[in-house]
Amino acid sequence: MKAPKKVGVFGLLGSGNLGNDGSLEAVLGYLRAEHPEAAVDALCGGPEAVTARYGIPATRLHWYRGEYRTASRAGAVAGKGLGKLVDAVRTAAWVRRHDVVIVPGMGVLEATLPLRPWGFPYALFLLCASGRLLRTRVALVGVGADTIRDRPTRALVRWSARLAAYRSYRDALSRDAMRAMGVDTARDEVYPDLAFALPVPGAEASPGTVCVGVMDFHGGNDDRARAEEIHRCYLDGTTRFVRALADEGRQVRLLTGDACDTPVVAAILDAVDSPLVTAADAASLADLLKETAAADTVVATRYHNLVCALKAGTPALALSYAAKSDALMDRMGLAAYCHPAREVDADRLLEQFRELEKRSGELRRTLTERNEAAAQQLAQHFAALTTALFPASQHAQGHAQAHARQESP
CATH class of the missing domain: 3.40.50.2000 (Glycogen Phosphorylase B;)
Structure with a gap:
C-alpha cells in the first residue's frame, strides 16, 4: 500500500480575512470528499486559527513576527532582513515534505490593495521556486490576478506564476492580466470563485433588511x-x-x-x-x-x-x-x-x-440560474485538479470503475 499523499495549503489564511479562509474551506472540502487519504497541513498567516477551525496542523508563514508591521527602528529593519533569509530556508524545507502544495484562491497575483513586494509576493515566489527546484507540484487554484505596475512586485508575481505547475483563475480578467505580464496561459482555465462551492446555511428571512x-x-x-x-x-x-x-x-x-x-x-x-x-x-x-x-x-x-x-x-x-x-x-x-x-x-x-x-424578483431568478451553472463549472474544476495533481488517484479511480462494470451482471 502506498503512503498517503502529503498535501500542503499555503497563503494568508487564518489572518482575519474571511474570503481567504472561505477559499481554504472550499479546497479542504474537495480534498476530504475526493482524496480522503491525503494528509493535509498548512503554511499560513494565522496557524493557530487554522488549526482550531479546520483541524489541520499549521506552521507560521513568516519567521519574523512583525513582517506586516512598518519597520522604523534599526532592530526591526534588521529583523525583517534576516527574516527574508530564514524564510527562504523554512519555505524550502516545508515544501520538500509535500507531494503537492495548493494555494487556494485569493488575489495572490494582484496588487489592487496596498502591497509591498517583499511581503507576500516574495513569500509566494519562494514557494513556487522551491516547488520547481524540489519537484513538488505547486498549484495556484482559482486565484485572482491583475496587471501590476510596480516593477519589483510584477517581477515576483510573474515568476511565481511561471514556476507553478498548475494555474487556474477565478475570472477571465485574471488570465488576461497574467498573459499581459508575460505568462503563457494557453493551458490555464477560468472557473467561478472557489467560494461558490460552499453550501449556503439555512437562514430565517428578515424582510426589509x-x-x-x-x-x-x-x-x-x-x-x-x-x-x-x-x-x-x-x-x-x-x-x-x-x-x-x-x-x-x-x-x-x-x-x-x-x-x-x-x-x-x-x-x-x-x-x-x-x-x-x-x-x-x-x-x-x-x-x-x-x-x-x-x-x-x-x-x-x-x-x-x-x-x-x-x-x-x-x-x-x-x-x-x-x-x-x-x-x-x-x-x-x-x-x-x-x-x-x-x-x-x-x-x-x-x-x-x-x-x-x-427588479428583485427577476434578478433572483437570474442568480438561481447562474449559481447552477457555477456549481457545474466548479465540479469540472475539481475534476481537472485531480487529473493534474493526483494522476495516480485518477488512474486508480478509473480502474476501479472499469472493474465494477465488468463485475456487474
Whole structure:
C-alpha cells in the first residue's frame, strides 16, 4: 500500500480575512470528499486559527513576527532582513515534505490593495521556486490576478506564476492580466470563485433588511498619495447612504470581511446613531452567507461579501474598488449594479439601489440560474485538479470503475 499523499495549503489564511479562509474551506472540502487519504497541513498567516477551525496542523508563514508591521527602528529593519533569509530556508524545507502544495484562491497575483513586494509576493515566489527546484507540484487554484505596475512586485508575481505547475483563475480578467505580464496561459482555465462551492446555511428571512458590507478602503497600490482623501470620500458616502436607509425605516446590517474593517463599522454606527443600524458578528464566510441569505438586498465593497450575496441568491450592488468586482457582477448577470468605491455618490447610489430592488424578483431568478451553472463549472474544476495533481488517484479511480462494470451482471 502506498503512503498517503502529503498535501500542503499555503497563503494568508487564518489572518482575519474571511474570503481567504472561505477559499481554504472550499479546497479542504474537495480534498476530504475526493482524496480522503491525503494528509493535509498548512503554511499560513494565522496557524493557530487554522488549526482550531479546520483541524489541520499549521506552521507560521513568516519567521519574523512583525513582517506586516512598518519597520522604523534599526532592530526591526534588521529583523525583517534576516527574516527574508530564514524564510527562504523554512519555505524550502516545508515544501520538500509535500507531494503537492495548493494555494487556494485569493488575489495572490494582484496588487489592487496596498502591497509591498517583499511581503507576500516574495513569500509566494519562494514557494513556487522551491516547488520547481524540489519537484513538488505547486498549484495556484482559482486565484485572482491583475496587471501590476510596480516593477519589483510584477517581477515576483510573474515568476511565481511561471514556476507553478498548475494555474487556474477565478475570472477571465485574471488570465488576461497574467498573459499581459508575460505568462503563457494557453493551458490555464477560468472557473467561478472557489467560494461558490460552499453550501449556503439555512437562514430565517428578515424582510426589509439591507446588508451593507463595508471596508477599510484607502485605494490601491497606485493610490498611496491620495489614500486618506479616498478613505474620507468612501466613508462619507457610505455613511450618508446608510443614514438614508435608516431614515426610510429600513433595517441595516453592517458586514465586514476582514478584522481591519472594524473601525469603519464603528465610525458609521457613531455617525448614524440609529437602533435600525446594527453590526453583524461574522466570524466566517458561512456567517456572511447566512447574513446575506436572510436579507432583501446587499450593498457591499469587499469582493467576498459580494460572492456571499450572489451565492445566496440575494440581489447585490457592488461598491467596486477593482475590476474583479465588475467581472464577478457581470458573470452573475448584475453588471449594471456597480458603483465606484473611490467616488461614492450617496444620491446616485440610492438611485441604483432602488432600481435593483424594483427588479428583485427577476434578478433572483437570474442568480438561481447562474449559481447552477457555477456549481457545474466548479465540479469540472475539481475534476481537472485531480487529473493534474493526483494522476495516480485518477488512474486508480478509473480502474476501479472499469472493474465494477465488468463485475456487474
